[in-house]
Amino acid sequence: MQWETVIGLEIHAQLATRSKIFSGASTAYGAEPNTQACLVSLGMPGVLPVLNREVVRMAIMFGTAIDAELGRRNVFARKNYFYPDLPKGYQISQFELPIVGPGQVEISVDGESKTIGVTRAHLEEDAGKSLHEDFRGMTGIDLNRAGTPLLEIVSEPDMRSAKEAVAYARKIHQIVRYLGICDGNMQEGSFRCDANVSVKLKEHTEFGTRAELKNINSFRFLERAINFEVERQIDLIESGGKVVQETRLYDADKDETRSMRSKEEANDYRYFPDPDLLPVEISDAMIDDVKSALPEMPDMRRDRFESDFELSQQDAESLTASREMADYFETANAIAGDAKLTANWIMGELSAAMNREGRDIVTSPVTAELLGGMVRRIADKTISGKLAKDVFEAMWNGEGSADAIIEAKGLKQITDTGAIEAIVDEVLASNPQQVENYRNAPDDKKGKMIGFFVGQVMKMSKGKANPQQVNQLLREKL
Amino acid sequence: MSFDQSDVEKIAHLARLAVPAGEARALGGDLSRILDLVAQMEQVDTSTVEPMAHPLQMTQRLREDRVTEENQRELYQSVAPATEKGLYLVPRVIE
Amino acid sequence: MMHEKSVTELAAGLRSGEFSSVELVEHYLERIERLDGELNSFITVTAEQAIEQARAADARIAAGDAGPVTGIPIAHKDIYCTNGVKTSCGSRMLDNFTAPYDANVVSRLRDAGAVMLGKTNMDEFAMGSTSESSFYGPVKNPWNTGRVPGGSSGGSAVAVAARLCAAATGTDTGGSIRQPASHCGITGLKPTYGRVSRYGMIAYASSLDQGGPMAQTAEDVAFLLQAMAGFDERDSTSSDTPVPDYSATLEDSIEGLKIGLPGEYFDAGLDEGVRKSVEEAVELYKSLGAEIREISLPNTGLAVASYYVVAPAECSSNLSRYDGVRFGHRCDDPVDLEDLYKRSRSEGFGAEVKRRIMIGTYVLSAGYYDAFYLKAQKIRQLISDDFRKAFEQVDVIMGPASPTTAVALGEMADDPVSMYLSDVYTVMTNMAGLPGISIPVAPVEGMPVGLQITGNYFDEARLLNIAHRFQQNSDWHRLMPEGV
Numbered sequence A: 001m002q003w004e005t006v007i008g009l010e011i012h013a014q015l016a017t018r019s020k021i022f023s024g025a026s027t028a029y030g031a032e033p034n035t036q037a038c039l040v041s042l043g044m045p046g047v048l049p050v051l052n053r054e055v056v057r058m059a060i061m062f063g064t065a066i067d068a069e070l071g072r073r074n075v076f077a078r079k080n081y082f083y084p085d086l087p088k089g090y091q092i093s094q095f096e097l098p099i100v101g102p103g104q105v106e107i108s109v110d111g112e113s114k115t116i117g118v119t120r121a122h123l124e125e126d127a128g129k130s131l132h133e134d135f136r137g138m139t140g141i142d143l144n145r146a147g148t149p150l151l152e153i154v155s156e157p158d159m160r161s162a163k164e165a166v167a168y169a170r171k172i173h174q175i176v177r178y179l180g181i182c183d184g185n186m187q188e189g190s191f192r193c194d195a196n197v198s199v200k201l202k203e204h205t206e207f208g209t210r211a212e213l214k215n216i217n218s219f220r221f222l223e224r225a226i227n228f229e230v231e232r233q234i235d236l237i238e239s240g241g242k243v244v245q246e247t248r249l250y251d252a253d254k255d256e257t258r259s260m261r262s263k264e265e266a267n268d269y270r271y272f273p274d275p276d277l278l279p280v281e282i283s284d285a286m287i288d289d290v291k292s293a294l295p296e297m298p299d300m301r302r303d304r305f306e307s308d309f310e311l312s313q314q315d316a317e318s319l320t321a322s323r324e325m326a327d328y329f330e331t332a333n334a335i336a337g338d339a340k341l342t343a344n345w346i347m348g349e350l351s352a353a354m355n356r357e358g359r360d361i362v363t364s365p366v367t368a369e370l371l372g373g374m375v376r377r378i379a380d381k382t383i384s385g386k387l388a389k390d391v392f393e394a395m396w397n398g399e400g401s402a403d404a405i406i407e408a409k410g411l412k413q414i415t416d417t418g419a420i421e422a423i424v425d426e427v428l429a430s431n432p433q434q435v436e437n438y439r440n441a442p443d444d445k446k447g448k449m450i451g452f453f454v455g456q457v458m459k460m461s462k463g464k465a466n467p468q469q470v471n472q473l474l475r476e477k478l
Numbered sequence B: 001m002s003f004d005q006s007d008v009e010k011i012a013h014l015a016r017l018a019v020p021a022g023e024a025r026a027l028g029g030d031l032s033r034i035l036d037l038v039a040q041m042e043q044v045d046t047s048t049v050e051p052m053a054h055p056l057q058m059t060q061r062l063r064e065d066r067v068t069e070e071n072q073r074e075l076y077q078s079v080a081p082a083t084e085k086g087l088y089l090v091p092r093v094i095e
Numbered sequence C: 001m002m003h004e005k006s007v008t009e010l011a012a013g014l015r016s017g018e019f020s021s022v023e024l025v026e027h028y029l030e031r032i033e034r035l036d037g038e039l040n041s042f043i044t045v046t047a048e049q050a051i052e053q054a055r056a057a058d059a060r061i062a063a064g065d066a067g068p069v070t071g072i073p074i075a076h077k078d079i080y081c082t083n084g085v086k087t088s089c090g091s092r093m094l095d096n097f098t099a100p101y102d103a104n105v106v107s108r109l110r111d112a113g114a115v116m117l118g119k120t121n122m123d124e125f126a127m128g129s130t131s132e133s134s135f136y137g138p139v140k141n142p143w144n145t146g147r148v149p150g151g152s153s154g155g156s157a158v159a160v161a162a163r164l165c166a167a168a169t170g171t172d173t174g175g176s177i178r179q180p181a182s183h184c185g186i187t188g189l190k191p192t193y194g195r196v197s198r199y200g201m202i203a204y205a206s207s208l209d210q211g212g213p214m215a216q217t218a219e220d221v222a223f224l225l226q227a228m229a230g231f232d233e234r235d236s237t238s239s240d241t242p243v244p245d246y247s248a249t250l251e252d253s254i255e256g257l258k259i260g261l262p263g264e265y266f267d268a269g270l271d272e273g274v275r276k277s278v279e280e281a282v283e284l285y286k287s288l289g290a291e292i293r294e295i296s297l298p299n300t301g302l303a304v305a306s307y308y309v310v311a312p313a314e315c316s317s318n319l320s321r322y323d324g325v326r327f328g329h330r331c332d333d334p335v336d337l338e339d340l341y342k343r344s345r346s347e348g349f350g351a352e353v354k355r356r357i358m359i360g361t362y363v364l365s366a367g368y369y370d371a372f373y374l375k376a377q378k379i380r381q382l383i384s385d386d387f388r389k390a391f392e393q394v395d396v397i398m399g400p401a402s403p404t405t406a407v408a409l410g411e412m413a414d415d416p417v418s419m420y421l422s423d424v425y426t427v428m429t430n431m432a433g434l435p436g437i438s439i440p441v442a443p444v445e446g447m448p449v450g451l452q453i454t455g456n457y458f459d460e461a462r463l464l465n466i467a468h469r470f471q472q473n474s475d476w477h478r479l480m481p482e483g484v
Helices: A053-065 A162-179 A219-238 A284-293 A298-309 A313-319 A323-336 A339-357 A368-379 A385-396 A402-409 A417-430 A432-440 A443-460 A467-477 B005-014 B021-043 B073-077 C007-016 C021-039 C047-062 C104-111 C154-161 C178-184 C218-228 C272-287 C300-321 C337-348 C351-364 C370-393 C416-421 C427-432 C460-472
Strands: A003-014 A076-080 A090-094 A103-109 A112-125 A129-135 A138-142 A149-155 A191-201 A211-216 A246-251 A256-259 B087-091 C042-045 C073-077 C115-120 C167-171 C187-190 C211-215 C258-262 C291-295 C396-400 C436-444 C447-454
Touching: A003 A162, A003 A219, A053 A112, A053 A149, A053 A162, A053 A284, A076 C300, A103 A162, A112 A162, A129 B087, A149 A162, A162 A191, A162 A219, A162 A298, A191 A219, A211 A219, A219 A246, A219 A256, A298 A313, A298 A323, A298 A339, A313 A323, A313 A339, A323 A339, A323 A368, A339 A368, A339 A385, A368 A385, A368 A402, A385 A402, A417 A432, A417 A443, A417 A467, A432 A443, A443 A467, B005 B021, B005 C351, B021 C300, B021 C351, B021 C370, B021 C416, B087 C337, C007 C021, C007 C047, C007 C218, C021 C042, C021 C047, C021 C073, C021 C115, C021 C154, C042 C154, C047 C115, C073 C104, C073 C154, C104 C115, C104 C218, C115 C154, C154 C167, C154 C178, C154 C211, C167 C218, C178 C187, C178 C436, C178 C447, C187 C218, C187 C460, C211 C218, C218 C436, C218 C460, C258 C272, C258 C370, C272 C291, C272 C396, C272 C436, C272 C447, C272 C460, C291 C370, C300 C351, C300 C370, C300 C416, C300 C427, C351 C370, C370 C427, C396 C460, C436 C460, C447 C460
Parallel strands: A211 A246, C073 C115, C073 C167, C258 C291, C258 C396
Antiparallel strands: A003 A149, A003 A191, A076 A090, A090 A112, A103 A112, A112 A149, A129 A138, A138 B087, A191 A211, A246 A256, C042 C115, C167 C211, C187 C211, C187 C436, C396 C447, C436 C447
16 A cells, blocks of 8 residues: 655744733743743733734745735634633634735755645744643743744645655745744744644545644654654554544654643634734735845745856755855855855865854854955965865964964965975985886876875975975976 | 533533532523523624624734833732742643 | 812812812711721722822822812722732632732823722622622612612712712723613713723723723713823724813803614613603703704614623633632642632632623634624624714714613522613613713602713713713702712
């Protein structure tokens, strides 16, 4: 039997505002419990929500970026249920009329590109957190996060493998980060993925019963959780069982999904329009404002890198993975004047150093300006590629710009033919036996034997002699 | 319209209200009579009428994204029934 | 006696130095002490703070920095949050709740110099028409202590009627200012939805709730409304329509005023005595030059039915925050989360509140939303359209505020449906969001009767003008219950 997997994702992106969606409390991460829980966050009797302008602007940005229809008149509704981290007994969300309607994004898996539909994206408030340390058998509730703005992005069930799901999640992650509307930090929960997974026989058109996977906090776990769940469902069906519609938690330690015990009842959320809030109208002016300030999106930037800088598709893709990376490349390249060389240094030496030291493109001690300055000196042959590695190392250790380091360490490449010739002559004079051997050797061995002389010359010049010139002179003189 | 014991139980659970077995019948009776009153709405055909959620034809006003609230945890928790280390305490939540 | 004076007269007395605000406050505090044991109109009396505020008011008056309500002793319905003062909403649920902030109405009136004497009794969470459902016991009508004062702002109405304060605040979700004003022989105004901020006013039904003033006269009500009304950035549903000077137009002529009398308000359910009083009042308006027109509000018969879907639906959600976690009543030793919720809520809420939460939960639940909630929203639109058409023909609409005078205590306690039906003339205004005022007209068998005047959106100034002209030509608002 041939099984097919059907996946849809619900992504919650925390919007990077200063204050909460309906109040002036701070959204900063990591504060002492309940110190950012204002009257509105606590759902005190008598308080009322007032909508944050920035939240609306960010949602419009996202809608525009995925080419979606905007809900020009969108409405907040109450989703009613009791839970200790939900202070009012209802979550303010959007139901029938969301702010972002149907749109789509392009993903690429193993070189194949595919369009994934985005059903909708709506605004809502986040809940607080339950802390399960033991307070004599009690749970502690921290409402600092309650009221943090979320954009819930719901995809169509368009993905057919865990890899596609990850590619889609990465694409949405990339978009919200490019737009600067979400910091994308999955560990802190700023970007959360829930996956609806079902399986069906390939020849069937009707979808199977789906399970909703929660508690996934990395792309790697997203792939694993889906793969586990697919196996589980197939095994279940093949052994005569039936998949039940339920919420399952992913346990990364055990690499498995398990049913949530506390969901004992089917929920009846009793949605209705929130009478404390009025319909949100999006004006043409707001849309024009957003459009004029919209940054270049990753796919466009990738295409431009390919055509303007003659980079391979793969290089362009890597260099536009994040907005910061792409900005880094463009800044460095503007100074270096050699796109291919700049790209190689970023993806080679710089990436290796960052991986080794646990830094990223923003926290790298070698800034785009520093790297660009160094690559320029390689391009204009001031230093050799080999010595550049020493220069890079020095820059990483905070010893200043490439020019300053070259100067201080005297690393400037020797390109003066006279100077190189003098060294070559000295090497030949002090190694008469090797010269003799070389001259007597058959031609097919000579290529290898010349390496000895090159090495001696480079050693004597402390690596600064231009290797091409050394080679040429040696061949002439031998 | 009649509101039987199981309706009372189901709705009471959704609303997180405890209804002692002895009171469910009387409450069901009250609710049934209220629903009979409400059923008068069926007299009018509203198929072409737009629902009205708000008395005024206004749209949502937007506030600037500024932090205006300070930490008032001590004051706000002074009215809380159970707190510890700045947290509100509830019976253990099982996930 | 000082307590017989209106706000206008008291303000003049304060300014002329006839008495100080401290003396005035002490006088009212003494009356509350002496008379309120029986009437039960206050839940909390804030004597010390009142004296302090009165001193500050006297200083303002002396400095020539006084407005029309500076130094005037008022009371707030216990639905308004008052910083540092118990705010119970008439419920056991909030019996232990000291609000950590002030409602917008409270801070506005304080800024204007009004002195708060205390917090008045009310139907629990404003759900009721008799002020009997309070955790603090029923409020009694000073005209006959065997009768109810109406509700839900019964405490405020009684405190004003018995002259235990010069004026008071109330809230009106389905008639809760106008109906008790009518039953207690005072003047009460429910402003246009959005005119007065709801911030800090504990929510019952958010799309219907509106705060307003209650006092002896329309002139007094105008002064209070002036201080209470206006845009509030903390309430998304508050209107930025400019607030006019309400006292500037009080004396305007009403010659040529077009008054509409809806046939539906004078049908079989109306008590004959009340009908006669209302008709007499209309006659007085005729004599002042008003034109009377018969009009129709055809969907009046559906108002109560649709109101008792919309209001409970919103209430069921608004009251979910009372869960025993962050404030309010919490049951002893909950064994688990369900137990915490269910016992805290069942112990904290009274019978009528529970009924409305149940109805509201039901009408919003899966499978019933369209048949109940959506249908009610559509009827709300029809009711609103009825008024819109009526205001194309007339300037204001008049009728009774309530089909009868105040009923006996306990008469409706076990019959929610007949209590709901008694709201028939008032709920329509809330459904449409329109302003309405109730003013005292000729009593029936010693019990007060109110004339309800409904105006177009933001037409409070006209309502006050019309009410004031009536009061210049009648003395019903001057009547005081015996024994106070």
